[in-house]
Amino acid sequence: MATLQTSTLSAIRSQQNQLLNDWIDGLEASGATRNLKEQDLKQQTSEFLSLIVNGLERDSGQNIAAAGWDEIRQFLEKLSHSRALLGQDSHQTANFIFALKGPLFNLLQREYKDNPATLAEQLWEISELLDALGMHTIRTFQKSRESVIKRQQEELLELSTPVVKLWDGVLALPMIGTLDSQRTQVVMESLLQRIVDTGSEIAIIDITGVPTVDTLVAQHLLKTVTAIRLMGADCIISGVRPQIAQTIVHLGLDLQGVVTKANLADALKLALTRLGLNVTKAV
Template identity: 85%
Template structure:
């Protein structure tokens, strides 16, 4: 099995400065430096090349899954996460490594110009090493990107279900869009937390912005109402339009004694009445 020769490793060690210069130029030409500060790019390229040299110099072989390559794998994982947060795609991230191939191949071509067989062998080994590291980077990037997307989705869900304090002791949760299992969980957590924080006695769930109500949506609403009641608060559902009322009747859904109102104003009026308050026009 072919391996990197000591002459290859020495050539890389002695020519790090020109390698870094050409590598950086390749990265800039390919657009892989978008949103990157010059100082950060310089630090990352320098660190990566030094890790390559250290890994090869310590006799770790070319198996990047071995313990001897732990540092470079950790470096690439951090790099991938940072690239995902910057909005780079997987090709830009992988190109950070693959752009090093050109400068390394040129270096080896000059070093082994009198030995075509050795040149071919060493170019192949270097290419295999960088390809493997590139694949590791892509896998890590995809995982990091999925985590970023998941977090953004959770944040959007939270933003789309704001809990509003309408009055002392009265909270309102206006629902807009489709109500699914994941969103129901976010609704429950947000609303229950606000009930604890404010000591509110009544929570109004306004479904004016919910396009349709089917069996699944009704079940989600009932779960939320049950959770609210377990916290010692009452719940009123507002925004029950004629179409939704007809759908509920047609589906034979039982809202189990849940108080419903046609609009948020009526629900607030009822909530205030339950709190022993009345609203009157000023004379």
């Protein structure tokens, strides 16, 4: 198996500044520098090229999973995560690596212009290494992007299910949109935690903003009601519109033992009554 020649490493070391300038020009021409600060780009390209040279000098081979490439793998993982946060796609991120091929190939062509066999051999070695690093970058980018998307989805779920304190001992959870298993889990966790934090005795789940109630949605509601009761609190479901009531009856869903009200005002009135409070208009 061919290996990189000492003369190849010497050429890369001696021409690092020119390689960096050509590399950055190529990145800018391809649009891979979108949302990147000039100083950050210069720092990243310089660090990456230095890490490649260090790895090659240690004769780390082409297996980038080897210990000799630990530093460059960590660099690429950090790079991928930062690019995902900046909103770049996998193509732009991987192109950071692949854009280095052109300047390196030009350098090798000048170095081995009189030795075609060695030139082909060295081009292959460099190409194989950069391809492996590029694929590693794509894999880590995808993982980072998935992590960012998952966190954003969780934050949106939390924002879409705010737990509101209506009165001392009374919490309300206005639901908007469709209920699914993931959202139900977030609802239960946030609501149960608020019950513990506030010591509330009654929780009102308002489904005025829930477009439809089917068997699955009803099951999710019942699970939430059961969890609330296990915490020693009571639960009232408000916002049961005529259409939803008809759907529940048509599906034959069993909501026995669950107190329901047509609107949030009626639910709050019932909650206050259960707390022994009576609200009247001031004369």
